[in-house]
Amino acid sequence: MDETGKKKIAVVAIGGNSLIRDEKHKTVEDQYQAAKETTRHIADMIEAGWDVAIGHGNGPQVGFVLRRSEIAARVEGMHEVPLEVCGADTQGAIGYALQQTLQNELFRRGIKKPCATVVTQVLVDVNDPAFSTPTKPIGSFMTEAEAVRRRDELGWSVVEDAGRGWRRVVASPLPKEVVELDSVLALLASGIAVITVGGGGIPVIDPGNGEYRGIAAVIDKDYASSLLAQLIGAELFLISTAVEKVAINFGKPNQQWLDRVTLAEAKAYLAEGTHFAKGSMAPKIQALIWYLEAGGTHAIITNPENIGRALRGETGTHFTR
Numbered sequence: 001m002d003e004t005g006k007k008k009i010a011v012v013a014i015g016g017n018s019l020i021r022d023e024k025h026k027t028v029e030d031q032y033q034a035a036k037e038t039t040r041h042i043a044d045m046i047e048a049g050w051d052v053a054i055g056h057g058n059g060p061q062v063g064f065v066l067r068r069s070e071i072a073a074r075v076e077g078m079h080e081v082p083l084e085v086c087g088a089d090t091q092g093a094i095g096y097a098l099q100q101t102l103q104n105e106l107f108r109r110g111i112k113k114p115c116a117t118v119v120t121q122v123l124v125d126v127n128d129p130a131f132s133t134p135t136k137p138i139g140s141f142m143t144e145a146e147a148v149r150r151r152d153e154l155g156w157s158v159v160e161d162a163g164r165g166w167r168r169v170v171a172s173p174l175p176k177e178v179v180e181l182d183s184v185l186a187l188l189a190s191g192i193a194v195i196t197v198g199g200g201g202i203p204v205i206d207p208g209n210g211e212y213r214g215i216a217a218v219i220d221k222d223y224a225s226s227l228l229a230q231l232i233g234a235e236l237f238l239i240s241t242a243v244e245k246v247a248i249n250f251g252k253p254n255q256q257w258l259d260r261v262t263l264a265e266a267k268a269y270l271a272e273g274t275h276f277a278k279g280s281m282a283p284k285i286q287a288l289i290w291y292l293e294a295g296g297t298h299a300i301i302t303n304p305e306n307i308g309r310a311l312r313g314e315t316g317t318h319f320t321r
Contacts, residue, residue, distance in 0.1 A: 010236035013225035016057030039102035055225035058199030084214035091198035121179035122201025128173035141165030226287035
């Protein structure tokens with residue numbers, strides 16, 4: 001709580017890749033140990049008085065589920081798992097690792113605070129332009145013949161990938177609504193640490209009859225976490241990634257690490273189009289911009305091991321209005 005006794009709520013977004021240290025450490029146990037390291041730093045936040053909602057990526061993990069599904073279908077004749085169900089699967093598995101390791105760490109510190117995972121749907125607009133130009137590759141490489149068959153029989157969008165084979169591509173629409181928002185708010189109000197909007201949320205659409213239906217798409221986890229931070233009025237939006245700070249002119253002689261960035265400066269850097277890679281840092285900066293534009297006050301980008309120092313203002317890149 002802050003000095004007025006009001007709860008301080010932070011949304012923390014962590015990458016799915018952060019649970020895989022390298023090519024040799026991909027097993028469930030490896031990912032569990034990586035989650036354990038990450039939640040140790042989130043426990044520091046809780047010990048400092050923050051209530052937290054944790055969002056996470058799931059790109060590699062969805063890839064694993066899809067690969068297992070494809071192999072099982074080909075070898076054993078099993079049914080393949082739809083993409084949105086793969087998202088639900090990984091929300092449960094990653095959420096399990098995060099909530100258990102966080103709960104264990106808090107218990108070790110003598111902090112009585114429950115943790116819970118919410119399997120979260122996120123509404124997208126079926127008319128989002130992303131659906132007309134799908135670009136997000138998923139699943140295994142295929143031969144051209146297999147790709148054409150799946151395109152014709154299943155309606156997949158497929159592309160040739162730099163001479164390595166063919167892959168399915170899906171849309172990456174913008175998140176519009178967190179369906180389980182009321183549940184997340186109720187848990188936070190009860191003092192429970194919540195893992196939610198995993199992998200950007202399970203993409204669902206409203207066909208027009210008031211019901212939800214899953215759709216094959218991938219929502220950016222930083223965009224979904226930003227929307228969550230806006231909707232719950234979070235005082236802090238923290239993106240935990242691979243770097244301690246953000247840099248402009250990265251890798252160039254005039255590279256500059258950033259300590260403090262205003263909203264206007266962040267928008268200007270992003271508009272230049274040369275500082276932040278589209279597939280990595282650019283979505284994070286855009287997510288922070290949307291959060292600040294919606295009334296958010298403080299956002300941070302740093303790596304997991306420096307979360308505590310960043311909260312004390314000692315490192316990380318801090319974004320303010």
